[in-house]
Amino acid sequence: MSAILGIDLGTTNSEVALLRDGRPHIIPVDGEPIMPSCVGIDPEGHLLVGRTAKNQMAAAPEATILSIKRQMGQNVEITLADRRFSPETISALILGKLKTAAEAFLGEPVTEAVITVPAYFDDAQRKATQNAGTLAGLEVRRIINEPTAAALAYDAHTATDQTVLVYDLGGGTFDASLVVVQSGVVEVKASHGDTHLGGDDFDALLMNHADQHFFDTHGIRLTEDLKARNRLWAAVEKAKRELSDAPFARIREEYLLEDHHLDLELSRLDYEEMIRPLLRKTMDCVHRCLKDAAILPGQVDKVILVGGASRTPMVAHMVREAIGCDPQHAIDPDLIVAMGAAIQAGVINGQQTHSVLVDITPYTFGTSAAGLHAGQWRTDLFVPLIHRGTALPSRKSEAFATMVDGQAAVDVRIHQGEAPFAEDNIFIGNFMVEGLDQEAAAGNEIILTLALDLSGMLEVTALEKHTGLSKTVTMQTGEQGDRFDIAHAREQLSAMMGAKAPDTGSGEAQNPSGRPALIAAAKALRKRAVALIDVIDATDAEELQNLLTDSQEAIGGGDMDRLARINDSLGDMLFYLED
Numbered sequence: 001m002s003a004i005l006g007i008d009l010g011t012t013n014s015e016v017a018l019l020r021d022g023r024p025h026i027i028p029v030d031g032e033p034i035m036p037s038c039v040g041i042d043p044e045g046h047l048l049v050g051r052t053a054k055n056q057m058a059a060a061p062e063a064t065i066l067s068i069k070r071q072m073g074q075n076v077e078i079t080l081a082d083r084r085f086s087p088e089t090i091s092a093l094i095l096g097k098l099k100t101a102a103e104a105f106l107g108e109p110v111t112e113a114v115i116t117v118p119a120y121f122d123d124a125q126r127k128a129t130q131n132a133g134t135l136a137g138l139e140v141r142r143i144i145n146e147p148t149a150a151a152l153a154y155d156a157h158t159a160t161d162q163t164v165l166v167y168d169l170g171g172g173t174f175d176a177s178l179v180v181v182q183s184g185v186v187e188v189k190a191s192h193g194d195t196h197l198g199g200d201d202f203d204a205l206l207m208n209h210a211d212q213h214f215f216d217t218h219g220i221r222l223t224e225d226l227k228a229r230n231r232l233w234a235a236v237e238k239a240k241r242e243l244s245d246a247p248f249a250r251i252r253e254e255y256l257l258e259d260h261h262l263d264l265e266l267s268r269l270d271y272e273e274m275i276r277p278l279l280r281k282t283m284d285c286v287h288r289c290l291k292d293a294a295i296l297p298g299q300v301d302k303v304i305l306v307g308g309a310s311r312t313p314m315v316a317h318m319v320r321e322a323i324g325c326d327p328q329h330a331i332d333p334d335l336i337v338a339m340g341a342a343i344q345a346g347v348i349n350g351q352q353t354h355s356v357l358v359d360i361t362p363y364t365f366g367t368s369a370a371g372l373h374a375g376q377w378r379t380d381l382f383v384p385l386i387h388r389g390t391a392l393p394s395r396k397s398e399a400f401a402t403m404v405d406g407q408a409a410v411d412v413r414i415h416q417g418e419a420p421f422a423e424d425n426i427f428i429g430n431f432m433v434e435g436l437d438q439e440a441a442a443g444n445e446i447i448l449t450l451a452l453d454l455s456g457m458l459e460v461t462a463l464e465k466h467t468g469l470s471k472t473v474t475m476q477t478g479e480q481g482d483r484f485d486i487a488h489a490r491e492q493l494s495a496m497m498g499a500k501a502p503d504t505g506s507g508e509a510q511n512p513s514g515r516p517a518l519i520a521a522a523k524a525l526r527k528r529a530v531a532l533i534d535v536i537d538a539t540d541a542e543e544l545q546n547l548l549t550d551s552q553e554a555i556g557g558g559d560m561d562r563l564a565r566i567n568d569s570l571g572d573m574l575f576y577l578e579d
């Protein structure tokens, strides 16, 4: 069974996780659990993704992009060093790098993922996320809400019903969600947020403060110089993090502008006064969210903090005051969403988890039929069979009847949506059931059954009741119709990568048939070889060991041609030895 990844595609940072032995594990990218959601182009024209891109942000802001998530679902173009990208393509590069890291970690190719999105994301934003996954070579098995994922990660060990408040303060966005876990079903009851409020705004306040200090000392405005501004941003962001653990932080930047230095001490108390109005705004969202869900603060069983900026001590303090319970701290707020996504991925994959939670369908599925609507006869009514919010897997049947005597066939048409008329909903697919009993009068009963499995596959069966004649068709569900041309974007991307393949040493996202695939294949072969080395004769073992050493050298030296040849030799030898 190949792995399905759980991915938190975040505004500022992204993470990838995997369910193993019933528990989620974070997969390191470039040796770190968190990868900046940053893409750039270096001076030689190579694509950079993650930490390396973030590192060049201060020096080359025009060739680097962070926070692409804010533009997902918009028909915009992003220009980086004269090259144009869609938001989907930038996100695909981020996802591609996570995929490559997972493949290197596992030693085998990975082609499927569950990706999280904010609860407030609309269809266009969700679809754009799905397209980015496809573009990165990942089949997106499910898009799940970030607060649902967070609740999944926390509730993986409990079977009790819970009312959970998820407070998610990231780099650029805030949202509060009320999640109810009931009989193993996780449901977001209400979500409220601000798409332009997050840790970046705290940085901006600190930047203004530092800029004023610099101006008072040297009479020059720092923020008018792009490079100095970016250096200052990196410095205040670091100081901000330090203030989460210490009462004071010092910013020292030499030769920040011309020959002037910046030397400034910040106190947590002063910082808290600066950000208090912004944190108050987050609490307003929390209250609105509780109101929408018709829940009183005292009815909340648990508060989960998500997102890097929720580490600010004042957040826990304000939440405690407003809700009356201590927020949970057991799971790292940066990693919790990816861990929940990995749990969901494991459930889809049929893996054993310690979780009792089950998934729900976010869509209603049904068929079109004739009938009365508001006293009028219509032939295009939508009859829902599986309702939105139903726990999966689900199987629902309904009896329908033929319209005329001797009717030989019926056209079964399946739609997704909530509108009363079929054509206003999304058309999923149709099939004909032919060869019905021609002797039967109108009213010949046809039983329609819809079965939706955990992976969102919908199986539709139509059965002529009195003869047993039946037909079953499997349909792929999800949003249909899309302005984004995947094939075109994929061509553009591979042309771009082919022309300037990323620097092999930095592990950037690449063409799936290139370096990552070779390394993944090498790792899988090495694993098989290591398992054999102790049980084969000494001469074979020596030959195998030499190939293993060569393979390690080729990977270390980035020599992919050599690695391809060694992979072939290893494959041949294993074929002979394993036989």
Ligand code: AMP
Pocket (backbone or CB within 6 Å): 010, 011, 012, 013, 169, 170, 171, 172, 198, 199, 200, 237, 240, 241, 242, 244, 306, 307, 308, 309, 310, 311, 312, 334
């Ligand atoms: P996220 O989008 O969840 O990755 O959150 C990123 C935001 O969290 C950025 O604004 C970071 O500066 C901020 N952040 C990360 N760690 C801390 C910390 N220890 N204290 C305060 N803010 C932090």
